Amino acid sequence: MTETIRWGVLAPGKIARSFAADLALVEDAAIVAVGSRRLESARAFAEEHARAHGCEAPRAHGSYAALVADPDVDVVYLASPHAFHLEHARMAFAAGKHVLCEKPVTLTLADAEEMVRLATEADRFLMEAMWTACHPLVRELAAQLGSGRFGTPRHLHAELGFRVDADPGDRMLDPALGASALLDMGIYPLTFAHLLLGEAQELTATAALSDRGIDLDVAVAGRYPGGALASMSASMTSWSSRAAAIATDLGRIDVPQFHHPTRATFTPYGDGGRHDSAEPVEITADEQVVGRGYGNEIAEVGRCLREGLRESPWVPHAQTLLLMGQLDSLREQIGVRFG
Structure with a gap:
């Protein structure tokens, strides 16, 4: 090399x-x-x-x-x-x-x-x-959540949607090119939940389909290890917040623009049933985000090639295949088929 x-x-x-x-x-x-x-x-x-x-x-x-x-x-x-x-x-x-x-x-x-x-x-x-898996802030958040610093995660919410105004032959709307809100946008909340909560134990989806049979809007409910739940959505017809949040037994983590995050905060809440919260704590990573985050995945490819690796430990083949299996199952549930 x-x-x-x-x-x-x-x-x-x-x-x-x-x-x-x-x-x-x-x-x-x-x-x-x-x-x-x-x-x-x-x-x-x-x-x-x-x-x-x-x-x-x-x-x-x-x-x-x-x-x-x-x-x-x-x-x-x-x-x-x-x-x-x-x-x-x-x-x-x-x-x-x-x-x-x-x-x-x-x-x-x-x-x-x-x-x-x-x-x-x-x-x-x-x-x-999947730059999300290589993003320094997401990786730091996953590590700290896994350590128990922010408590036990009980619910994750992540949504990604924007209006697609394109010709029928555009790849975002043409079934022959794999058009699908689930595949284009839904893979991000699914990956985010996997990275933070682990392998899903159950996923259930509902969707609104176009007259050409592609999913324009999809909502997914998931159950994860430890009883954690997730609600995830993707849309090609509307503007979502593009935010994620994780509710734990100690507080709440907010991640604006979670698929290209620039910040994340943890807000701790009082004990004994009180609803008052303390000042939010900024979650930071030592490694810098390169550009919008594509740079970090590019650097990871370079690192792997120089070390003679054939897959990345951050985006291993097993993880890619696991998430593809989830997409297959969800598409079957909502009635979207290719070919």
């Missing part, structure tokens, strides 16, 4: 631009190539990245096959729609490349298991791009 981790970006859309902006803040990481189905799109992304960050423009490729074949690329970031992740990961592994794959890694658990199998067979690194 070279000193600088050399990245190739596959599918230079909106999420890839956010990713690239944070990557420019990570030491010993550089985008050396970008691939799109249209050469013009790849060139536009490359030039925009060079102008914004004062670096040499990445090499532009007019196909995904050309990108993964680029000998200067160490790891490929897959930013294509979920429906194509397995196909594109297969191409990357066959070309000897490591992979960071946007969330969720595939549409189904079976496809995710196949992706992990391909990575193992090719002896290549694979990680789901």
Whole structure:
């Protein structure tokens, strides 16, 4: 592995631009190539990245096959729609490349298991791009909650929603591209609950579906170890607070903008049935957040590659597969099917 981790970006859309902006803040990481189905799109992304960050423009490729074949690329970031992740990961592994794959890694658990199998067979690194699991504040919160500092968690609430105004053919609304509020937004509260409470023992969902059969709004109730409960929601039709809160027997933890958190506070409450609260305590992490948090997952990929790992201990394959299984079960409950 070279000193600088050399990245190739596959599918230079909106999420890839956010990713690239944070990557420019990570030491010993550089985008050396970008691939799109249209050469013009790849060139536009490359030039925009060079102008914004004062670096040499990445090499532009007019196909995904050309990108993964680029000998200067160490790891490929897959930013294509979920429906194509397995196909594109297969191409990357066959070309000897490591992979960071946007969330969720595939549409189904079976496809995710196949992706992990391909990575193992090719002896290549694979990680789901779940920046929440790499976020310093979330990791610190999970550690301190697990230590008992804030008491015993009894209920978690997390919601993520925003109105999607797009053409019917957009990936957010087209069933053929894996459109789903649960897959696009719901994976965040599910992951957040998993990281803080452990493996769900029971999950139940209800949803409002579009006339094309995709879930536009979904609500999930969960039961977790120790009797902790969770209420989670995702929406493509309305603006939620995007906040999370954890109620414990000693107080309440608030995490505004939990999927890109900048702060978290613990408010302790009095004993003996009183409802008065003390001053909130700020929860902080020693490690800095890099950019919006994508930078921390990028740095984690670099650390793993330099150490010769084939999966990250922060986003292990088992966790990715567990959450994919939860998504499969919830989709079945609400009647959403792909293919």
